[in-house]
Amino acid sequence: MERSKLAKVKLPKEKLLELDAYMDSLEDKEGLLIHILHKAQEIFGYLSLEVQLYISKRLGIPAAKVFGIVTFYSFFTQEPRGKHTISMCMGTACFVKGADRILEKICLELGVNPGETSSDGLFTVKDVRCIGACGLAPVAMIDDKVYGHLTEESVKEILDVYRKEEQHENQHAESAV
Ligand code: FES
Secondary structure, eight states: OOHHHHHHOOOOHHHHHHHHHHHHTOSSTGGGHHHHHHHHHHHHSSOOHHHHHHHHHHHTOOHHHHHHHHHHSTTOOSSOOOSEEEEEEOSHHHHHTTHHHHHHHHHHHHTOOTTOBOTTSSEEEEEESOOSOGGGOSOEEETTEEEOSOOHHHHHHHHHHHHHHHHHHHHHHHHHO
16 A cells, blocks of 8 residues: 555554553563564454554564564454354365365355455355364364364355344344444
8 A cells, every 4th residue: 555545544543542552561562573463453353554554663663574474474364354254174185075165155155255254244264274173074164163064055054053143143232222
């Protein structure tokens, strides 16, 4: 993003204050860059370019260094994530049992490509390597729950459970107002 455009991006003030307070509480700020990035991801949900530049400026370190760390570690994300993360295993055991078709079905059902988030913000789809449950192939995890022996039919049923849960929560929230 160009600098001029970036200057106009406003990060929420209260979140910035929270991040500032955290940074101020650390002595070796530069040495604790990973911790700071973790905290920033917890606060903002993801590490946008604006957040990364803010941190580099605050710490007086090159933006390239911050960017390098964010892109190196897979637990950092630069995109907003959905409420639930679907991790479809594309390891060998799952692949031979048709994991590619299951992933395709999930993506079709949600209208996304791997790595993207559904437009309702409910799911982010990722393809991952073996998650160590090969006996249940093909396997996906939704957050930290494992779903094995997946079929193209069961995918929709599983997603519907989460959708219904979300509807329920929304209704609850509305009736509480
Ligand atoms: S290959 Fe999918 S769980 Fe091992």
